[in-house]
Amino acid sequence: MGEIDMKEYCTYRNPKEPLEARLKDLLSRMTLEEKVGQITQIERRIATANKDIITKFYIGGMLSATGSGPFPDALCSEWADMVNGFQKLAMGTRLGIPLLYGIDAIHGIASIKGATIFPHNIGLGATRDADLVRRIGAATALEVKTSGINCNFAPCVAVCKDPRWGRCYESFSEDTEVVRNMTSIVTGLQGEPPTGHQRGHPFVAGRHNVAACAKHFVGDGGTEGGKNEGNTLLPYNELEKIHMAPFLDCINKGVSMIMPSYSSWNGDKLHANRFLLTDVLKDKLGFKGIVISDWRGIDRLSEPCGSNYRACILSAMESGIDMVMVPYRYDEFFDHLVSLVKSEELPMARIDDAVERILRVKFVAGLFEHPYTEKSWIDSFGCEKHRNLAREAVRKSLVLLKNGKNKPHLPLESKPKKILVAGTHAHNLGFQCGGWTGKWQGLNDENERFPVGTTILEGIIETTGKDTETIYEKEPSEHTLKRDDISLAIVAVGEVPYAESFGDNEKLELPSEITGMVISVAEKFPTLMILISGRALALSPELLDKIEVLIAAWLPGTEGGGIADLVFGDYEFQGRLPITWFRSVDQLSNRTEHMLTDPLFRFGDGLTKYT
Ligand code: BGC
Numbered sequence: 001m002g003e004i005d006m007k008e009y010c011t012y013r014n015p016k017e018p019l020e021a022r023l024k025d026l027l028s029r030m031t032l033e034e035k036v037g038q039i040t041q042i043e044r045r046i047a048t049a050n051k052d053i054i055t056k057f058y059i060g061g062m063l064s065a066t067g068s069g070p071f072p073d074a075l076c077s078e079w080a081d082m083v084n085g086f087q088k089l090a091m092g093t094r095l096g097i098p099l100l101y102g103i104d105a106i107h108g109i110a111s112i113k114g115a116t117i118f119p120h121n122i123g124l125g126a127t128r129d130a131d132l133v134r135r136i137g138a139a140t141a142l143e144v145k146t147s148g149i150n151c152n153f154a155p156c157v158a159v160c161k162d163p164r165w166g167r168c169y170e171s172f173s174e175d176t177e178v179v180r181n182m183t184s185i186v187t188g189l190q191g192e193p194p195t196g197h198q199r200g201h202p203f204v205a206g207r208h209n210v211a212a213c214a215k216h217f218v219g220d221g222g223t224e225g226g227k228n229e230g231n232t233l234l235p236y237n238e239l240e241k242i243h244m245a246p247f248l249d250c251i252n253k254g255v256s257m258i259m260p261s262y263s264s265w266n267g268d269k270l271h272a273n274r275f276l277l278t279d280v281l282k283d284k285l286g287f288k289g290i291v292i293s294d295w296r297g298i299d300r301l302s303e304p305c306g307s308n309y310r311a312c313i314l315s316a317m318e319s320g321i322d323m324v325m326v327p328y329r330y331d332e333f334f335d336h337l338v339s340l341v342k343s344e345e346l347p348m349a350r351i352d353d354a355v356e357r358i359l360r361v362k363f364v365a366g367l368f369e370h371p372y373t374e375k376s377w378i379d380s381f382g383c384e385k386h387r388n389l390a391r392e393a394v395r396k397s398l399v400l401l402k403n404g405k406n407k408p409h410l411p412l413e414s415k416p417k418k419i420l421v422a423g424t425h426a427h428n429l430g431f432q433c434g435g436w437t438g439k440w441q442g443l444n445d446e447n448e449r450f451p452v453g454t455t456i457l458e459g460i461i462e463t464t465g466k467d468t469e470t471i472y473e474k475e476p477s478e479h480t481l482k483r484d485d486i487s488l489a490i491v492a493v494g495e496v497p498y499a500e501s502f503g504d505n506e507k508l509e510l511p512s513e514i515t516g517m518v519i520s521v522a523e524k525f526p527t528l529m530i531l532i533s534g535r536a537l538a539l540s541p542e543l544l545d546k547i548e549v550l551i552a553a554w555l556p557g558t559e560g561g562g563i564a565d566l567v568f569g570d571y572e573f574q575g576r577l578p579i580t581w582f583r584s585v586d587q588l589s590n591r592t593e594h595m596l597t598d599p600l601f602r603f604g605d606g607l608t609k610y611t
Pocket of ligand 1: 065066104153215294295500
C-alpha cells in the first residue's frame with residue numbers, strides 16, 4: 001500500500017466524523033501487519049534500544065514498567081520528552097496512529113520523582129469516601145498525562161479474601177460493596193460520562209484524563225491460601241457475586257480497558273478463558289473496550305513459562321484478548337500472529353475485533369488529535385493541591401484500633417514537652433509508600449529516598465512546632481529508655497515494601513526484635529504504635545497490652561503529615577477497617593466472608609479519639 005496523501009479527505013482523521021465511521025474507515029485502510037502491530041505492546045526499553053521498532057512493527061502500545069524512565073531519577077519533563085519522542089515516531093507512520101502508552105500509576109504516578117503518592121488502595125478502602133477517591137483519580141490522571149502517558153493500569157478492583165496474598169494492599173477491601181463503592185476512581189481517572197453514554201463503551205472525557213484499566217479479571221483476590229497467580233475455586237454465581245461485581249461497576253462508568261488475571265478459575269487460566277473473557281465480559285456484560293493481557297501473561301499459559309509461544313498466542317487471542325503486553329518478544333509475537341492469520345488458524349474477524357477495540361479507545365481518548373502532552377501542565381505535577389489531597393486521604397484512612405488502657409489516651413491533654421519518635425518506619429519515605437514506588441518492589445533499602453514528601457517524623461516535627469522537643473532514634477538507646485523527661489513515644493513499625501508474589505506471606509508477623517523494641521519502649525513511656533502495612537499482621541498479646549494507642553496507617557504514601565494531623569491536630573479519626581483483623585494466621589484457613597471466629601478486630605471497626 002502506498003503513502004496516504006495527507007491532503008486526501010480522510011474520514012478517520014476528521015474529529016467531526018462519527019466515531020463508528022472513523023473506525024470503519026481506518027480499519028479498511030490497514031494491512032494485516034499494521035493490525036498486528038496495534039495489538040502489540042512493548043516495554044519502553046525495547047524502543048529506547050532501537051527506535052525503528054516502533055515504525056517497523058507498527059507498534060500500537062507501549063508501557064513503562066515501574067521506574068522505567070529515560071534514566072534513573074529523571075524528572076517529569078524528562079519523561080514527557082521521552083514519551084513525546086516515541087509518540088512522534090508512531091504519528092510519523094503511514095497511517096499516523098498514536099500509541100497507547102501505559103503505566104502502573106496505582107497510587108499516583110510513583111515511577112516519577114516528585115509525584116504525589118497517595119495511600120495504597122487498602123488505605124483508601126478504610127476511608128469509605130468515594131468522592132475523595134474520585135478526586136484522587138482526577139489528580140493522578142493529571143500527573144500521568146503531564147508525563148505524556150495516556151493510560152493507567154488501575155484500578156485494581158480485587159476483593160482480597162486472604163491477607164496472605166502479596167497484593168492485598170492493591171485491594172480496597174475484603175468486602176465487595178466497599179470495592180464497588182471505590183470504583184469512583186474510574187470516574188476520576190477518565191471523567192464522568194454524560195447521560196445517554198452508551199453502556200459498555202469506553203469513555204475518556206478530555207486531555208487531563210487517562211484511559212483506566214480495571215484489573216485483574218477475575219477472582220485474583222480469592223485464590224486458595226492467598227497465593228499470587230493461584231487458583232480461585234468457586235461456583236460461577238459466587239465468582240460473579242463476590243469478584244465480578246466491581247468490574248460491572250467499572251464498565252458502567254465507561255472503563256476503557258480490563259486486564260485478565262494471571263490466576264485461574266477452577267483450574268483454568270484466565271488468559272485463555274474464552275468463557276469468562278468473551279462470553280461473559282464482552283457478550284454478557286457488554287464490555288466494548290480493550291481486554292489487555294498482563295505482563296507476559298501469555299507466556300505463562302504454558303510450562304515452562306515462555307514455551308509453545310505460538311500455541312499460547314493462539315489460545316489467548318481466541319479467548320478474547322485484544323492487546324498483548326508482550327512486552328519483550330515483540331518480533332516473535334508479531335511473526336507468529338501474522339502467520340496464525342495467514343494460515344487461517346485465527347480468523348481475521350478476531351483480529352479486526354481486537355483492533356477495532358484498540359482504535360476505539362484511542363479515538364475516544366482524543367489521541368489522534370492530541371497525542372502529545374503539554375509542557376505547561378508541569379506545574380500541576382506534585383503540586384500543593386495534590387499533596388493536600390493526599391494528606392486528606394492519609395487522615396481519613398487511619399484506623400484507631402486501641403485508645404488507652406482504662407480511659408481514652410487521645411486526644412492528648414496538652415502538647416507534650418518532649419517526645420520520642422522511634423521505629424524503622426518513622427523516617428523512611430520508601431517504607432511509607434510500599435511496593436510499586438520508584439521500583440516494582442518498592443524502595444526497600446533504608447537509604448533510598450526517591451520520592452519527594454514528608455516522613456512521619458517530619459510531619460510530627462512540623463505539626464508540633466517549637467513547643468515540643470522531638471528526640472528521634474530509630475532504635476532507642478538504653479540511655480534514652482532511662483530518661484524521665486519524655487512524656488510520649490510514637491513508634492512506627494511495619495512491613496518492608498514488596499509487590500506481587502514476593503509479598504505472599506504465610507506468617508504475617510512483625511519480626512520479634514521489632515516487637516521486643518516496641519515493648520521495651522512501651523514499658524517505659526506511654527506509647528502510640530503506628531503500623532505501616534499493606535494488611536493485617538499478627539500482633540502479640542503482650543505488645544497489645546503494653547501500648548496505649550494502636551493506629552493502622554496502611555501504606556500512606558508521601559504525605560506523612562496526615563498522621564501528625566490526627567495525633568496532634570484537631571482532626572478526628574474516621575477510618576474504618578476494610579478487612580477483618582485476625583488474631584493468628586491459623587484462623588485464616590477456615591474463613592468465610594468476614595467471618596473469622598474470634599477476630600482481633602472486626603471488619604468496620606475504628607475508634608474515635610473519645611472512645
Ligand atoms: C501486574 C499488573 C501490572 C503489569 C504491568 C504485572 O506484573 O500483574 O498488575 O499492570 O505487571 O506493570
